[in-house]
Amino acid sequence: MDIPKFKELLDTYKIKEELTILQSEVKEKFYLDIKKMTFDSIKTNDCLSDICSTMRGLLAQKFNGEWHCIGYKKNYGGYSVRHLKGKFIEFNIEDLKFILFQTKK
Numbered sequence: 001m002d003i004p005k006f007k008e009l010l011d012t013y014k015i016k017e018e019l020t021i022l023q024s025e026v027k028e029k030f031y032l033d034i035k036k037m038t039f040d041s042i043k044t045n046d047c048l049s050d051i052c053s054t055m056r057g058l059l060a061q062k063f064n065g066e067w068h069c070i071g072y073k074k075n076y077g078g079y080s081v082r083h084l085k086g087k088f089i090e091f092n093i094e095d096l097k098f099i100l101f102q103t104k105k
Helices: 003-011 028-044 048-063
Strands: 020-024 066-073 088-093 096-104
Touching (some): 028 048, 028 088, 048 096
């Protein structure tokens, strides 16, 4: 699914603003901030790389440190990342998948 089509489905409430958590080490407050940042980024960008770039900036601004965002569509291969304890979350929204993690404070 392309991002403009995804945004259209969000706007018409055919996709709910919910994250399906696959793995997480973050606290609930952090999760709520990430959820808001994710949907705000999707609504203001038209490609996955721009969404991730926006999210990295928002995370760094709010939580400081060096943040990474890997965004991909269905059927992504394996991965292995080093991250700070408690600063990792992997989730999806329909066919979009995201991995967010912090490597430096």
